[in-house]
Amino acid sequence: MDLDLIRELVVKNDSKIVLLVIDGLGGLPTEETGRTELEAANTRHLDRLAADGICGLTVPVGPGITPGSGPGHLALFGYDPIKYQVGRGVLEALGIDFDLRHGDVAARGNFCTVDKDGLVTDRRAGRISTETSAALCRDLRGITLPSVDLFVEPVREHRFLLVLRGDALAEGVSDTDPQRLGVPPLPAEPERPEAKETVRLVNEFVGQARERLDGKHPANMLLLRGLSKWPQLPQMAEVFGLRAAAIAVYPMYRGLAKLVGMTVLPTGARPEDQVATLKENWDKFDFFFVHYKTTDSRGEDGNFDAKVAALEEVDTIVPAIRGLGPDVFMVGGDHSTPALLAGHSWHPVPFVLYSRWCRRDRAEMFDENQCALGGLGVFPATAALPLALANARRLTKFGA
């Protein structure tokens, strides 16, 4: 969807839009029952919403493409995830709630193992514990570089975050991770002329790190990927005319919401805490992004029954949200996470939109098969936000 077109048509009014993202929502049927997680779950409130609303299946990025959390959410926020790509370094920073600032360069780091000739023998340093990693990070903070501040934060196991903060840092620094074994780490290279000085600093950091890590086998070296700056995404207030707020527990989703200009509201961790936050802030915003994570986590665990239970949990907050009387209430997912695959997948994701003007379809249950037959069909996830604006009567006529 062309954001320039939407921007031209947007008008403001007093309507309220709620987007409930059930992370990793879509699933796959088990062989025994032929039922997906959603089909197995007793989600009577979501089913009622599907019966009252219009349903479909969203394609997050493109046919066959399995999205990460970043692209999956940006699409639901109305942004083409191929056009607006967010670097891995930035996503890593968002994921640990690091206070990344405009101008910072962030990198995803791996501790790795090199042999006596400096050749990589394990890109993940035997998946050292997060505690070991944290101690190494503390040591690396002792590195000094001219005219930049430096942050090294543990993430999980062998993964860490490196952030350089300075006045003249540039994107366009290549990865040092060779992505294979038996070769030395790559020197960072400038992918654009203006990145030369940043490359020099990154290589200086890596050089000093090599000395500090020497003898710390298996974590005796490090690799950097996805060096990137806070991306300049069009902001939701400017493009969609929405005062948007995020009610999310996990850092990654709060961070993604910040990228598009949402106000991140402090909230408790339970779904009912999130609903309370929604109620308290109902008058202050036009658009609310409510994020529920457990479905994805249990899907990633490969635990079908636990994912079913998570679906039943998130189902319980649906009546309270409907009770607030949103003009538009959408429920969808950033991607599928079938328990059978124990990971994200490419399968289109169930979606329902309810509004007074939605044109109810024949779908009576909120699941993959009924949504496939819904009035929205199989459609790009980027269409959800324009549809919400239309149903909220926030888009004027195009052309005379």
Added chain:
Amino acid sequence: MDLDLIRELVVKNDSKIVLLVIDGLGGLPTEETGRTELEAANTRHLDRLAADGICGLTVPVGPGITPGSGPGHLALFGYDPIKYQVGRGVLEALGIDFDLRHGDVAARGNFCTVDKDGLVTDRRAGRISTETSAALCRDLRGITLPSVDLFVEPVREHRFLLVLRGDALAEGVSDTDPQRLGVPPLPAEPERPEAKETVRLVNEFVGQARERLDGKHPANMLLLRGLSKWPQLPQMAEVFGLRAAAIAVYPMYRGLAKLVGMTVLPTGARPEDQVATLKENWDKFDFFFVHYKTTDSRGEDGNFDAKVAALEEVDTIVPAIRGLGPDVFMVGGDHSTPALLAGHSWHPVPFVLYSRWCRRDRAEMFDENQCALGGLGVFPATAALPLALANARRLTKFGA
């Protein structure tokens, strides 16, 4: 779908993908029965596949666009048929199994009739017989041009193929066919500066041909269209990471497969011969394109019952293909050829994909109406190949 994105995400594994193309698959219902060819046919193996798999309708090029064989197949191979256009001259060469080489310029030729003032009175020379055309082609081979070799091959009735072979030939030569009557054939003109010398050679050929055809009424002149060279398409091995093989009987489809880098396997003409070829080569390739032609031919004949019989014939090879245990088995068509229209049509085409991870839908029969309700919806044919890669677990995650 953006091939650059797919290329970045592709990984290799041992999976096998089979694409069975039933040419001209889609149809239209007769008034008497209300049934399409597929609905009238007893295709129980395809129905079983539809019940086990996920179905949809493919749009080969765009809504309302009736595709030729070239665009219809390129789309199923994953290539945007609007972006990757293959010249008519090249398609004519592929269609008669001419050994076209890189650097050759090929043109589709028509014998035509001109009056005493040189104005075109019949663009098809009264559809002279193929034998008459062949004799004229033999005569035209006597034409000599400086520094190029020249091939003139009959195709069917008034149609023939012209190929120039030389070191410095260029594309960008305009058609000589004025596409209307009462005007003279057009001189070839350069559409780009580098085509000037090729234009000179083409006009020299046309001039000599005019003299040789003088008095051969009704075929006393010729018209050339679609002068083109072997196109530089991204190759399947490079873009999709697939060792791809084609098992097709007709030259056009073997040629289209060659354009995208498939290995064309020698095969017998009967469907069971093609299955035998598939079996023999099972271990040597990752992707197999199996082409079945008769459905299209009988559709073009306007023979509903014969198209039904052809559908029942191709249905018989489905179990043997499934028996090989492909990780992904797709059945689709390059376009519809409804017997009622006796030609290609724009109607979306039934499609089914079976894999362990396909997420079976409610479609129970392989026909236009059930596929319209399938889990894939109505979708661009170019999505078939990315979906196959995803189902074969050959695509990694996009973004973090």
